Amino acid sequence: MAQQILTHLMFEGSAEEAMNFYVSLFEDAAITDVRRYGPGEMGKEDSIMMARFRLRDREFICIDSPVKHDFSFTPAMSIFVECEDEAELERLFTQLSGGGEVMMPLDDYGFSRRYGWVCDRFRVSWQLNLK
Incomplete structure (x- = not known):
């Protein structure tokens, strides 16, 4: 498989909502893979462990981090x-x-x-x- 460079979006509990919102905005968009945390795993059960979605020709990865961070997204990116x-x-x-x-x-x-x-x-x- 060829090397891929993807944009990774880390959320703290809203990855699925954000991903669904973004996919709804663009005609050529789709959710291509969703893996969820199960019982006893590090993250909240049924939250997004890792998901992939496509907006037109660009693929993204998103997660619900099970760890609370002192940072979030910045407009610099x-x-x-x-x-x-x-x-x-x-x-x-x-x-x-x-x-x-x-x-x-x-x-x-x-x-x-x-x-x-x-x-x-x-x-x-x-x-x-x-x-």
Whole structure:
């Protein structure tokens, strides 16, 4: 098997909710594998030990960490989405910012005619750009 480089998202109890939300936003998206913690295992029973999902041509891994950490996601690392049209950009911006935080509202910032940056309700950072 060829080497793969994947984006790994670590949650503390909301991996399944986040993964389902992300897959619902993109047409060519799917959950491709889910492994859950069982009875007596390190994580909470039925939480996500490891799952894989695809958003268009990009594959992601997510987990529910059984360990409490003093850190979470940071906007310094974000998922960058090149949107094909204004309607897609607006839809993604609205859905991803719901319950989250708008870091840069949709606007023309010089480097892009239409761009926005949000942290979603799971604290994952998304940069949305109109091609």
